Amino acid sequence: MKKKFLVIVGVLIISINAKSQLPQLGKASNAQVIAAMTLEEKAQMVNGANTHGYDSASSLLLKQAKNLVPGAAGTTMPLPRLGITPAILSDGPAGLRINPKRNDSPETYYCTGFPIGTLLAATWNQDLVQNVGVAMGNETLEYGADVLLAPGMNIQRNPLCGRNFEYYSEDPVLAGKTAAAFVRGVQSQGVGTSIKHFACNNQETNRSMTNAIVSQRALREIYLKNFEITVKEGNPWTVMTSYNKLNGRYTSEDSILISTILRQQWGFKGMVMSDWDGGTNPISQMLVGNDLLQPGKKKSYDTILSCLKSGSLPSSVIDANINLILELIKKTPRFRGFIPSNRPDLKAHALVTRQSATEGIVLLKNVNEALPLKKSIQKVALFGVYSYDLFTAGGTGSGDVNKAYITNLKQGLSNASIPIEQSTEAAYNKYFNDSLPKIKKYNATKKWNQPSYHLPEILPNETDLMTSSTNADLALITIGRNSGESYDRKLQYDFLLTDDETKLLTNVCNAFHQAGKKVVVILNICGVIETASWKNLPDAILVAWQPGQEGGNSIVDVLKGIENPSGKLPMTFPIKYEDVPSAKNFPSEYATEADETKDKKKNVDYTNYKEGIYVGYRHYTTFDKPVSYPFGYGLSYTSFKYSNLKVKQIGDNLLASVTISNTGKVAGKEVAELYSTAPKGKLDKPKLELRAFAKTKLLQPAESQIVEMIFHKSDLASFDESSSSWVADAGEYIISVGTSVENIPTKAVFKLEKKWEKKELGW
Numbered sequence: 145m146k147k148k149f150l151v152i153v154g155v156l157i158i159s160i161n162a163k164s165q166l167p168q169l170g171k172a173s174n175a176q177v178i179a180a181m182t183l184e185e186k187a188q189m190v191n192g193a194n195t196h197g198y199d200s201a202s203s204l205l206l207k208q209a210k211n212l213v214p215g216a217a218g219t220t221m222p223l224p225r226l227g228i229t230p231a232i233l234s235d236g237p238a239g240l241r242i243n244p245k246r247n248d249s250p251e252t253y254y255c256t257g258f259p260i261g262t263l264l265a266a267t268w269n270q271d272l273v274q275n276v277g278v279a280m281g282n283e284t285l286e287y288g289a290d291v292l293l294a295p296g297m298n299i300q301r302n303p304l305c306g307r308n309f310e311y312y313s314e315d316p317v318l319a320g321k322t323a324a325a326f327v328r329g330v331q332s333q334g335v336g337t338s339i340k341h342f343a344c345n346n347q348e349t350n351r352s353m354t355n356a357i358v359s360q361r362a363l364r365e366i367y368l369k370n371f372e373i374t375v376k377e378g379n380p381w382t383v384m385t386s387y388n389k390l391n392g393r394y395t396s397e398d399s400i401l402i403s404t405i406l407r408q409q410w411g412f413k414g415m416v417m418s419d420w421d422g423g424t425n426p427i428s429q430m431l432v433g434n435d436l437l438q439p440g441k442k443k444s445y446d447t448i449l450s451c452l453k454s455g456s457l458p459s460s461v462i463d464a465n466i467n468l469i470l471e472l473i474k475k476t477p478r479f480r481g482f483i484p485s486n487r488p489d490l491k492a493h494a495l496v497t498r499q500s501a502t503e504g505i506v507l508l509k510n511v512n513e514a515l516p517l518k519k520s521i522q523k524v525a526l527f528g529v530y531s532y533d534l535f536t537a538g539g540t541g542s543g544d545v546n547k548a549y550i551t552n553l554k555q556g557l558s559n560a561s562i563p564i565e566q567s568t569e570a571a572y573n574k575y576f577n578d579s580l581p582k583i584k585k586y587n588a589t590k591k592w593n594q595p596s597y598h599l600p601e602i603l604p605n606e607t608d609l610m611t612s613s614t615n616a617d618l619a620l621i622t623i624g625r626n627s628g629e630s631y632d633r634k635l636q637y638d639f640l641l642t643d644d645e646t647k648l649l650t651n652v653c654n655a656f657h658q659a660g661k662k663v664v665v666i667l668n669i670c671g672v673i674e675t676a677s678w679k680n681l682p683d684a685i686l687v688a689w690q691p692g693q694e695g696g697n698s699i700v701d702v703l704k705g706i707e708n709p710s711g712k713l714p715m716t717f718p719i720k721y722e723d724v725p726s727a728k729n730f731p732s733e734y735a736t737e738a739d740e741t742k743d744k745k746k747n748v749d750y751t752n753y754k755e756g757i758y759v760g761y762r763h764y765t766t767f768d769k770p771v772s773y774p775f776g777y778g779l780s781y782t783s784f785k786y787s788n789l790k791v792k793q794i795g796d797n798l799l800a801s802v803t804i805s806n807t808g809k810v811a812g813k814e815v816a817e818l819y820s821t822a823p824k825g826k827l828d829k830p831k832l833e834l835r836a837f838a839k840t841k842l843l844q845p846a847e848s849q850i851v852e853m854i855f856h857k858s859d860l861a862s863f864d865e866s867s868s869s870w871v872a873d874a875g876e877y878i879i880s881v882g883t884s885v886e887n888i889p890t891k892a893v894f895k896l897e898k899k900w901e902k903k904e905l906g907w
């Protein structure tokens with residue numbers, strides 16, 4: 145027995161010695177650690193959680209890593225013999241997406257469902273977005289993940305993109321600054337972010353094969369600009385390349401995009417990872433510096449290993465990629481020895497989501513002082529299936545969050561002790577009960593990324609409406625839309641209202657108006673819908689987006705005037721879908737043109753970004769196209785005056801200051817939006833381009849604040865393809881500061897004495 149014990153101790157000492165002689169990550173240099181790896185280990189390090197084809201010991205290690213945070217999207221390869229811990233990577237933009245339950249534990253692991261990205265952008269409040277990021281980063285940390293796969297920040301090129309809800313805006317400055325604030329917040333908790341999807345993942349149809357055909361100018365000014373701002377102002381740990389091809393090449397295989405633009409020009413020092421199974425050629429991906437393949441396929445592992453063995457993939461290439469993966473791992477909480485509590489403060493975070501959602505809700509219409517609700521309102525009649533069980537807190541797919549509960553509008557009203565008219569509520573309760581079997585059946589077979597079950601609206605008959613408009617003092621109607629990863633939205637139904645919805649709006653408005661009562665419409669939507677045909681019907685319209693798990697409470701806080709709405713649209717609401725500049729070049733029923741080439745289908749295999757830089761309001765303002773609601777638009781319960789705009793040059797920066805005064809009767813916040821108009825020069829230019837923005841503090845009635853907005857001379861530049869350079873012509877620039885792109889109360893002129901120019905490397 146004693147002999148056996150001594151043998152075991154001896155073996156242990158030998159293996160500890162062997163390990164202590166091996167370079168350990170963090171103690172030895174990365175180069176020494178990498179030099180100690182076998183070729184198999186190197187091929188594993190650049191692949192993610194793939195276990196196929198690995199030896200059994202490696203497979204076991206990966207399985208253990210994947211079990212650390214069940215439901216996380218991925219992990220890097222652990223190598224304990226070299227002191228390398230796994231980095232756990234987990235979605236997503238509206239909060240951490242992990243499994244809420246585990247087989248081996250009675251505990252629950254719910255995460256907070258925060259508002260969707262679009263709502264965060266609609267706050268135009270970088271401090272608020274940063275605070276939401278802090279809360280999400282804290283949950284990431286406390287639940288044991290190392291990198292949050294967020295923010296989603298592609299440009300909302302077309303209202304039908306299925307992932308627009310995860311994204312921020314049609315404008316690169318608003319999208320870039322919002323993403324940078326988000327990144328700063330999350331990373332302040334000591335965990336990483338992965339800004340995604342770099343770049344031009346602007347449609348979901350055939351997303352892993354389609355080719356985005358985009359001009360150099362549109363790329364630089366629109367589709368890369370937002371990423372550039374976030375890289376420079378947010379300093380994200382990682383960047384995730386997109387699924388699609390860009391001008392013929394997969395983004396994860398494009399050395400100009402990754403090496404020249406992202407790293408050389410913008411100075412990005414972090415790691416680049418692929419989207420899940422993105423790209424087709426792992427050797428190209430390695431060569432261009434797409435350091436990590438997620439989740440890693442057996443084929444990529446085999447190809448990389450055999451090319452390493454034959455020498456056709458130089459070790460220096462893979463070593464450089466592994467070096468950046470190790471740099472990331474060294475920053476992770478897991479490597480630093482942090483022990484997750486699995487107990488983030490969900491109550492505190494529920495408050496964060498409740499309050500932040502109120503600030504991104506946009507008031508589109510408010511006539512006859514319909515809102516805020518008067519004290520005399522005793523009872524409201526609640527219409528629309530989305531007011532009840534179908535109320536949507538967030539979108540589907542990897543942007544979804546497994547939250548413990550969703551407060552719908554009905555609950556929000558009852559939490560605020562606002563009685564709901566009973567006959568209407570009873571009709572909806574019966575409808576939901578009757579539909580339950582259908583909903584359950586759908587949910588049982590529904591794929592993870594498919595939208596939730598859609599129940600058609602019910603139409604109350606004349607007698608029902610007579611009862612509810614007699615019993616209630618006001619009607620609320622919620623119109624809802626949901627979407628998710630892998631699918632684009634459809635023109636019919638997703639963008640346009642259904643006939644039933646139009647009838648519901650018309651009938652309820654008629655009945656309540658005849659009874660001398662008001663109607664408020666709440667839009668619980670993932671993206672832009674048609675509003676022009678029906679917006680004259682109700683007295684007030686609120687866009688609540690998908691406001692997170694406390695959504696019902698947030699909406700009621702705004703309805704009651706506890707919070708004064710200060711959100712502004714981060715995109716345009718056009719009159720008709722046909723008005724959208726990319727309408728003909730985006731997958732939809734509207735753009736069903738014949739195939740242009742024998743084997744390639746337009747808007748499926750490839751999409752021409754023919755509108756160039758004229759995306760969103762750049763198009764509508766320049767070509768004088770009327771819209772339903774313009775970019776940057778949003779009303780308040782109070783009013784503001786703009787005065788005393790000054791623009792001065794400080795070195796290479798421009799500092800604009802403007803006084804904003806609350807001229808109304810209640811406290812409120814205002815967003816100042818600064819647009820520039822360039823002098824006539826060689827390049828055609830949009831009429832107005834957002835360059836900076838700022839939000840006031842809560843201004844009391846009669847209170848004023850001087851807000852300052854700073855931007856660089858180079859922000860006035862456009863990209864000249866003929867010289868591959870950014871150019872800001874000398875001359876007079878009009879600086880407009882307004883409350884939407886169509887409402888500009890104050891302007892100033894700034895003279896750029898000398899032409900500003902900067903050569904860029906590129907394709």
Ligand code: BGC
Nearest residue numbers: 217235293340419420542629
């Ligand atoms: C999505 C990414 C996500 C990843 C991991 C992909 O399908 O496009 O945004 O981070 O899955 O879940």
